[in-house]
Amino acid sequence: MFGMEALQYLIVISLEEGKVVDVLDDALLELINVCDGRYCRISGSPATADELGTLLEMVDYMLAESGACGYTENMLSEAKRRSTEDTALKMLKQKVQEAEGKEQAFNQLMEEREKKRATEVEELKAKHAEERRKEAAEKRQHDTKRESLEEAVRSHLAMLQLQTNTNADDVRRTSVILLGLSGSGKSSAGNLILERAGNQYSINEPCRSAPQPTLACERKEVLAEGGRLTLVDTPELWDEDGTENLELVKDCLALALPGPHVFLLVLQVGRFTQGESEMLGHLQKIFGKEFAEHTIILFTRCDSSQHRAQRINDYVANAHVSLQDLVRKCGSRYYVLNVTKSQSALSYPQVKDLLAGVNKLVASHGGHCYSTKRFSVEELKERKKVMEERN
Template identity: 30%
Template structure:
């Protein structure tokens, strides 16, 4: 492993990709996700303790392709994968399949951790959309491997992170924290030296907890298996194999989107079944109306996906 180089699918380990896969079971694979401009690249740099990813203070993403960089922590190698803007409500362009496919390739056979980056005190509807896009792209089961990372830790002042999370009045954030098994930590991406090392240690503590909960397994699905097969395939037929792989990316993501919608409809049906015997007809109608409004709002937010 002499370094990193650009390829037809983002940035990968230089040399024989098979060498990387031979060592992959010992590596911790961390995938950075979240809305554009949330600080994914800066967070990746903080984890690596060096300026590996291009990062600027702006609302729009500066990352155009998926990129992977290698670091070590207490003798264990890890891979950090930064992502382009694929988690937006309007994230649809001719390169979207390629961007998603490259992301899969860089963290195949699957990530141990998805690090959802969001700014402390600024969890908005865009973050909610980003979470939904993560589920559409990787499948709903990926939430079992997610850790929330709050940037701007320095804004906590006299309050603890646990106190902030416990007492937040942001219902979407509270729901997400529960869905992620209350796995979270915070970074000051301007930190250096001992402070930077200290917050990295806090993150790795949460990572170890997640690994224990998942019995050290990484997240995988059919598309990660397709990515693994492509990387192990015959390089002489690379272009045709890559086109076939991207076709599978498009099909699998669409299938996962449909599964997510079906799960949501099923959840609504179960809720209605539970509440109907406990209320009068007029209250039941009101509840049905509110749930319908919630579904319509969700569809409007995700329109364009």
Template identity: 30%
Template sequence: MMEGEYDFLKNELRIVLIGLTGSGKSTSGNAILGLDRNHGFTSQPSARSVTSVGCRKATRFGRDILVTDTHGMYNTRLSQGEVTKELIQCITLSAPGPHAFVMVLRLKRFTSKEQAAIAYFRDIFGQDMLKYLFVLFTGLDVLQADNVSLDEFLENVTGPLKDLIRECDGRYTAINNRERNPGVKEGQVKKLVDMITSNVDKHSGSHFTTEMTKTAEQEVRKREEIIRQEKDEEVRKAKERIQKDTVERYAKRQKEMVKENERFKVDSEGLKEKQELDKDELERILAGRLAAYKRIEEQFARSARNQIRYEIETDDSFIGTVGNAVCSVAGALIHPFKNLLL
């Protein structure tokens, strides 16, 4: 049975980008994270993406934002093995579950391929993913050149795109990746992040989850425990330092209090009040130790999670372990995922 989420996971905003190559997905991911191509995702101008699923993380707007960029997961030119691997990577990188699936669309282009991408993820993750689905339009400069707002443009669309906007409950916005004014672009990104945060609040702070994401998280926790055992001596020494510091501070303060209380003995009421304050101060010292212990635990948990996310991108053996576990769950479901992975 897994324990509750770590505090650092609660502060994360996990976003999965979906969309076709050329939609501006990787560039939008970099904009969300405030990163350039040297530190973020690399855009590929070719018709077919050549990079596997990856993730990047940055602290933005008071949140730790983790973006997972998917590639070709609904591309029929990929082998079943490649599709399976990328899907498992996506599920595991965003464990314990994404807060948002962001469909990146280039304005004035919504083809059968984009429709298939949405259908693919809906078939895999189920209808509930629509509760966490957002549409992010790129190429906003095209509308600006025509002096047309995004809302005005969408008022006149019909067919599948109109249906998509309705299915995601009107959660759409746009980023102009060619915007030269940093303040304007930052405002566009913040609007998206605020929309996602608002939707998280709407769902009582929860993220999207299925049995598959729960299983992936369980495997991540198992791997974390192995890493933790490897670093157990380091954790023990860190706690010993905290314990030693606390004992020394506690003993020093007790000696000071004995001297101070001697001065208050002439005033019994004053002495009683002073002793209560002393008791509170000693309790604060002990509480500080517990808080320091928790920070140590969080620090090592965060470090382990970061190491695991790196392994997910680079180590096929760990993906295989997670894949087998997820398959065992998916195999029990009447679900398209069963046919994909078995």
């Protein structure tokens, strides 16, 4: 009725009363994916100011991405024109079917005439007996060849099926290490990324209570977009004097095998301390000078007091020169993630954009993981084995 263009301006709104399910069903998930993740939940009536603010921000985001003019009269006219063409095509197909019916009747008439001729030439059977025997021999030869070819096709299909089953476990793997200072929101962001990447929408949001500090490296995995995504959460890898914790460094690299492919440097919007301005230097000493080439900056928004949050591009453009320099050294690759309960509806498209950026960065390096010269792969594999046995 409105054409495929209307999907660019469509937002799915869920008006929910009573019990809310934790996981989206397949039909709703498919609709959300068609709408590029534009999905907003309103828990009751009337809607709260935060929920309406979230919806309005999603509308602004949609118009900024698809064009401020919105859905136009020209788009509607074009959809009606295509609908008219489809109707004409259906009529044409109906006429084709009628023609095919007439052809079938004609063929039946020809078969009847052929039978009549066969009756008239019955007396010629003796003469053609030898020819018929030859034709029968040729037919047997043809059938034998056809059966041989069919057997070859079945054998080839079986081999392809075996190869498919063999490669079923060889899925694309992407390994990401979360880095940042305590209180930056690493753990909350990691949990939210895993939920949204796994197509889960839980009412138990990660920031509903103060998260516990991360004391050890932790690995979590989820299947996302036909591949396996591995996130490794880490505590601070150095102390107040800037001395690295070598054991934690080995742990995070071992848990990221086969990888890491991407480092996710987590910073909280509105907070940029002296320690965070020195992070890149510490991390380059730990992982190597090429660290920044494999790094994406993730800004977490944990302050729910703002009704209309500042756009992340404006935030970076007006940030301290030290933060701007950090962003520039990391290739100006940065994303934002709302981890507050009131604005969690925005996290679905945000995680989708972040994962697209991760895949793009991995592809730019040819799909190869980041290798450090400090530790061999064999040493890290042995470390991982020891950690798994310990747990």
